[in-house]
Amino acid sequence: MSQKFRLESGGLINRDKPVTFSFNGHELKGYDGDTLASALIANGVHLVGRSFKYHRPRGIMSAGPEEANALLQLGEGAYTEPNARATMEELFDGLVATTSNAFPTVKYDIGEVNSLFSKIFVSGFYYKTFMWPSKAWKFYEHFIRKAAGIGKAPEEHDPDFYDKTNAFCDVLVVGGGPAGLSAALSAAATGAHVTLVDDQPRFGGSLMAQSGQEIDGKPALEWVDEAEAKLHDLDNVQVLRRATAFAYYDHNYVGIWERLTDHLPVKPEGLPRHRVHMMRAKQVIIASGAIERPLVFCDNDRPGIMLASACRTYVNRFGAKPGNKGVIFTNNDSAYATVLDLIDAGIEIKAVVDVRKDPLGPLMEKADAAGVKILTNSAVVGTSGRLHLKSVEVAELSDDGETAKSDVTEIACDFLGSSGGWNPTVHLHCQAGGKLDFDEERGAFVPAPSNRTNPNISVGSCKGAFGLADCLAQGFEAGQEAAKAAGIKFRKSGKAPTAEAVDEGNRRLLWLVPGKKPLGQSGKHFIDLQNDSTAADLQLALREGYRSIEHVKRYTTTGMATDQGKTANVNALAIVAQTLNEAIPTVGTTTYRPPYVPVTFGAIAGRDIDDLLDPARTTPMHSWHVNAGAEFEDVGQWKRAWYFPQPGEDMHAAVNREVAAMRNSVGILDATTLGKIDVKGKDAAEFLNRVYTNAWTKLGIGKCRYGLMLGEDGMVMDDGVTSRIAEDHFLMTTTTGNAAPVLGHLEDYLQTEWTDLEVYLTSVTEQWATASIAGPNARALLSELTDDIDLSNEALPFMAWTPGTVAGIPARVFRISFTGDLSYEIAVPADYGLALWQALMTAGSKYDITPYGTETMHVLRAEKGFIIVGQDTDGSITPVDLNMNWIVSKKKGDFIGKRSLDREDMSDPNRKQLVGILTDDPKEVLPEGAQLVEVVKDKPPMDMVGWVSSSYWSPNCDRSIAMALVHGGLKKMGQKLYSPQADGRVIECTITDTVFYDKEGNRQNG
Amino acid sequence: MDNFMRQGPLNDLGLVGRTSEDNAQVTMGDGGRPMVVNLRLDPANKAAMKAVATLVGVDLPQKANYFVEGKETEVHWLAPDEWMIVSQNMEGNELVSKLDEALDGVHHSAVNVSDNFAVITVEGEKARALLQKAIPLDLHPREFHTGMSTQTHAAKTNVILQQVSDAPFYKLYVRRSFSQYLWAWLESGSIGFGLAISS
Known part of the structure; x- marks a missing residue:
């Protein structure tokens, strides 16, 4: 029989459904209902991995999410999953698991040599050893990273699909054990919308691990089944199994991670692997239970050493034996429940080693009556067995418990269950900002009353109420209390489920169990099994002067990594407190941070992946650009046509052709993406006076004006052309990327500062599609498509607009120019954008009309020295710096940024100013961002006087052109500058003005 | 003005030629040009x-x-x-x-x-479950129901969400440049529900 450690009967497994799986290449059998861990235990696999730092052999140490050793690699190829806790993975047919941290095999691991040198691998070893010489760290790091670390991340694209949803309820109950079920039932009875989540495939929590419990006079699991059936039938209850509440944020926003297909041998199509529920609950009831605390004794990490409660879980829930002959090591009565159940299952208990001098408790009494050998005032002081526990050494304790007597008894055994008491699972309570009280009697942190931001109630053992009767009563109370707080009106009815109250007995808190020799001299007292940190490491950190528990945590890495110290933290801080001779609450806990358990990135991303990561905004003409083979550039979220390469052309060639074609005949640009704001109201002109630097009151109807918008700091924020539609009506344009921020900025002023102004703003960015035609033939082209617009210079001069019909479409035609050439921007309702574009292309064919993209637009505007906000400005540039004093009105009243412009620093002649730059070699194009210096030295650092903001090859000037921000640049016309390059070359150049082409500005007049 | 020149923002998706999945529990469509x-x-x-x-x-x-x-x-x-x-x-x-x-x-x-908007219609048994993935408002009928219309966001776009009937039948008014993104997002979110395209 392969499952040598499977009991003949019992457990919540389905023995009619055998399951085949593989571990480290061996084919093994288990049953439906097993976890990977329970199946390994049933097969007698005690050695499952190697530890993180010393590569010590390790076995399964728990039966829950606190597992620190059995972190296995699951699946293969793109589906592989690192660091899966074997205790949380349900077994299914075909599951493949391997040990992560061993080479070549888990039995013979080369890394175990680290163990021989463990005396030097103490806390801070890497910090201390590899800091010199500092440059060599990168070399060391490569090897250190390879030796440490555990699982391997898949290298392929994740083929699974994940989902994420918003969710809401009145009462969220976290945990489907007795307290949680009782809470869910009582909350549901009020009519409240209840969501119940549990991380297991079935409800019952700790009841699944126990035996002989009764609720309302029936076997506990029968009560659980009935409760589950009742909840299932209620419309106002949502039940999520295999779902972990992993994060608790403000205002009861709780992240729930549901695993839908991991346990299925064949993954159904259409079902996501994981789903995150972003739950906004009015009230939260936390019934997350408690995690047993291991005792910290010498060499407490051998395969076969586990939590006492885990031994019980394997026997009762999975019908699997942790071993054949065991020792239970405890400081409290609860471990005797394990003793009794194991004896019932036919497992030999060689002895119970109890640190208490005078143990009290009903379970102990039962065990005593059953003839179990109980060694009081005793401790396990050592263990042996390299790959599997062989024996333990037991000695009597001194009076104060700080040392062990020298008379040592060796007890042969193949497993040990240890219990140091219970730690309430307070993670969610603390993530929610809840404080903790210290229960001196139980040696446990328990939740203090919750706060107002995150109203929640802890019930049951996560509140320190470990008895079943208390769990049920607290759950019932909390269910009604939460429903009431959530605003549900109901009449109190029903009563709490009942169970027999049991005396917990007494305890002896012995945080650090002494060994045969003083700490650190022989063997290791592990605190954190996942990080291989020991009690000696903690004491070393304290000797080196660390005092804050947060510092000690980071220096020793105790409580870090994926298990977040679920079994380590309280032991660690108690030992720190003891060493410092301080009270445990004075030392305090470290911060509990989300996630409670590791959550897949895929689940957090949900559908926001690949093309859906961020919106791609497209214009009505987008499909035309795609068909024309355009390359696209991201501008904000917009996809803008960047350039239109013809066959065989690279970007440089395409742009050169487009630039020349526009200047020679006519080019066409999709200008739809510019922000557009409809400004309406009798105070519209005054409003513009206040938001732009120049004056607007006298702008005639039908005329357009360029404006520069400043922030309150006087720095250029945005620019654009605004046109007057009517006396009380303007159309403002903004830069593409700034449309939404500018509207927000303006609304902010209207609603908070200038409530006296009668102005309404409406975003019309997307109402209009805009095609801009530019070049000497623009007028001829447009005249073919309109018969109701007089295009003469007199009727429609530069900086004027008119309504009319273009290609049969009602349009607004603006004679404005960003190219310096004769140019019309034709705006039509967006649905007609494509039709307009096509009509212009068709009619324009005789002029060899050339579509151009943003890159050509940039070259064309640079030839004219027109700025781009955000490229030639960086948030620290004023209009004066741009040599645009002409646009700053000296006469009108206040405008945003005006006062800042009067600051002394603003008139410093040495501010960075925008100038033109011509390279001495006309063929040389400066890289954008290049630094400029006046004096070249052999090597950096050199005094930098400025940097290149725009730089292009200009086909029309037949040379390179550039703009730069240079300290005091406007007074340095004609001065030489140098631009040292990364490759050692120095590009020589000269400061000029910023207009490189058509300096007289005749071309835009047509 | 000839109507054939008019191109709604969802036209590029070619919805007319799309086939519906069997047993679709959610139906999406182009809400036209109101x-x-x-x-x-x-x-x-x-x-x-x-x-x-x-x-x-x-x-x-x-x-x-x-x-x-x-x-x-x-x-x-x-x-x-x-x-x-x-x-x-x-x-x-x-x-x-x-x-x-x-x-x-x-x-x-x-x-x-x-012309500012595209209108996407979403209806059917799983319509609410689908929208709830994208929209951070509680769409349970006790909070949001027929007769209501609200400005919110869906995935990473702003929308005006309207519940037209108890079917439930919803309309999403979305800025046109975001409409193809939002359609694709919702379609991706509908995996497992079965998607029909309304004509």
Whole structure:
């Protein structure tokens, strides 16, 4: 029989459904209902991995999410999953698991040599050893990273699909054990919308691990089944199994991670692997239970050493034996429940080693009556067995418990269950900002009353109420209390489920169990099994002067990594407190941070992946650009046509052709993406006076004006052309990327500062599609498509607009120019954008009309020295710096940024100013961002006087052109500058003005 | 103006040629090209409110996040002084002219934004579950139900969400440049529900 450690009967497994799986290449059998861990235990696999730092052999140490050793690699190829806790993975047919941290095999691991040198691998070893010489760290790091670390991340694209949803309820109950079920039932009875989540495939929590419990006079699991059936039938209850509440944020926003297909041998199509529920609950009831605390004794990490409660879980829930002959090591009565159940299952208990001098408790009494050998005032002081526990050494304790007597008894055994008491699972309570009280009697942190931001109630053992009767009563109370707080009106009815109250007995808190020799001299007292940190490491950190528990945590890495110290933290801080001779609450806990358990990135991303990561905004003409083979550039979220390469052309060639074609005949640009704001109201002109630097009151109807918008700091924020539609009506344009921020900025002023102004703003960015035609033939082209617009210079001069019909479409035609050439921007309702574009292309064919993209637009505007906000400005540039004093009105009243412009620093002649730059070699194009210096030295650092903001090859000037921000640049016309390059070359150049082409500005007049 | 020149923002998706999945539990569609006019007006001006009501055939709703139906129009509350007027029959510029005339001398703003939006319809058994993935408001009928319309966001876009009927049948008014993204996002979110495309 392969499952040598499977009991003949019992457990919540389905023995009619055998399951085949593989571990480290061996084919093994288990049953439906097993976890990977329970199946390994049933097969007698005690050695499952190697530890993180010393590569010590390790076995399964728990039966829950606190597992620190059995972190296995699951699946293969793109589906592989690192660091899966074997205790949380349900077994299914075909599951493949391997040990992560061993080479070549888990039995013979080369890394175990680290163990021989463990005396030097103490806390801070890497910090201390590899800091010199500092440059060599990168070399060391490569090897250190390879030796440490555990699982391997898949290298392929994740083929699974994940989902994420918003969710809401009145009462969220976290945990489907007795307290949680009782809470869910009582909350549901009020009519409240209840969501119940549990991380297991079935409800019952700790009841699944126990035996002989009764609720309302029936076997506990029968009560659980009935409760589950009742909840299932209620419309106002949502039940999520295999779902972990992993994060608790403000205002009861709780992240729930549901695993839908991991346990299925064949993954159904259409079902996501994981789903995150972003739950906004009015009230939260936390019934997350408690995690047993291991005792910290010498060499407490051998395969076969586990939590006492885990031994019980394997026997009762999975019908699997942790071993054949065991020792239970405890400081409290609860471990005797394990003793009794194991004896019932036919497992030999060689002895119970109890640190208490005078143990009290009903379970102990039962065990005593059953003839179990109980060694009081005793401790396990050592263990042996390299790959599997062989024996333990037991000695009597001194009076104060700080040392062990020298008379040592060796007890042969193949497993040990240890219990140091219970730690309430307070993670969610603390993530929610809840404080903790210290229960001196139980040696446990328990939740203090919750706060107002995150109203929640802890019930049951996560509140320190470990008895079943208390769990049920607290759950019932909390269910009604939460429903009431959530605003549900109901009449109190029903009563709490009942169970027999049991005396917990007494305890002896012995945080650090002494060994045969003083700490650190022989063997290791592990605190954190996942990080291989020991009690000696903690004491070393304290000797080196660390005092804050947060510092000690980071220096020793105790409580870090994926298990977040679920079994380590309280032991660690108690030992720190003891060493410092301080009270445990004075030392305090470290911060509990989300996630409670590791959550897949895929689940957090949900559908926001690949093309859906961020919106791609497209214009009505987008499909035309795609068909024309355009390359696209991201501008904000917009996809803008960047350039239109013809066959065989690279970007440089395409742009050169487009630039020349526009200047020679006519080019066409999709200008739809510019922000557009409809400004309406009798105070519209005054409003513009206040938001732009120049004056607007006298702008005639039908005329357009360029404006520069400043922030309150006087720095250029945005620019654009605004046109007057009517006396009380303007159309403002903004830069593409700034449309939404500018509207927000303006609304902010209207609603908070200038409530006296009668102005309404409406975003019309997307109402209009805009095609801009530019070049000497623009007028001829447009005249073919309109018969109701007089295009003469007199009727429609530069900086004027008119309504009319273009290609049969009602349009607004603006004679404005960003190219310096004769140019019309034709705006039509967006649905007609494509039709307009096509009509212009068709009619324009005789002029060899050339579509151009943003890159050509940039070259064309640079030839004219027109700025781009955000490229030639960086948030620290004023209009004066741009040599645009002409646009700053000296006469009108206040405008945003005006006062800042009067600051002394603003008139410093040495501010960075925008100038033109011509390279001495006309063929040389400066890289954008290049630094400029006046004096070249052999090597950096050199005094930098400025940097290149725009730089292009200009086909029309037949040379390179550039703009730069240079300290005091406007007074340095004609001065030489140098631009040292990364490759050692120095590009020589000269400061000029910023207009490189058509300096007289005749071309835009047509 | 020839109608064939008109191209709605969802046309590029080729929905007409799309086949529906069997046993689809959610149906999505292009909600067409209704007239949409954005109106800003001080609701305290009773005479002006009445003048608008006469033109659009229904009193402007003053209850937050609701819409009302007139004979030819639907009026959505967007803000205390802002409404969205939707009609399948009216023409935007014409209504704007009439509103401007009726509100002459009154501070207001009526803007034709018909081309600003795409309308995506979502209906069927799983419609709410699908939208709930994208929308951070509680869509349970006790919080959001037929007759309501609200500005919110769906995935990473702004939308105006309207529940038209208990089926449930929803309409999402989305800025046109975001509409193909939002369609693709919702389609991706519908995996497992079965998706039908309404004609």
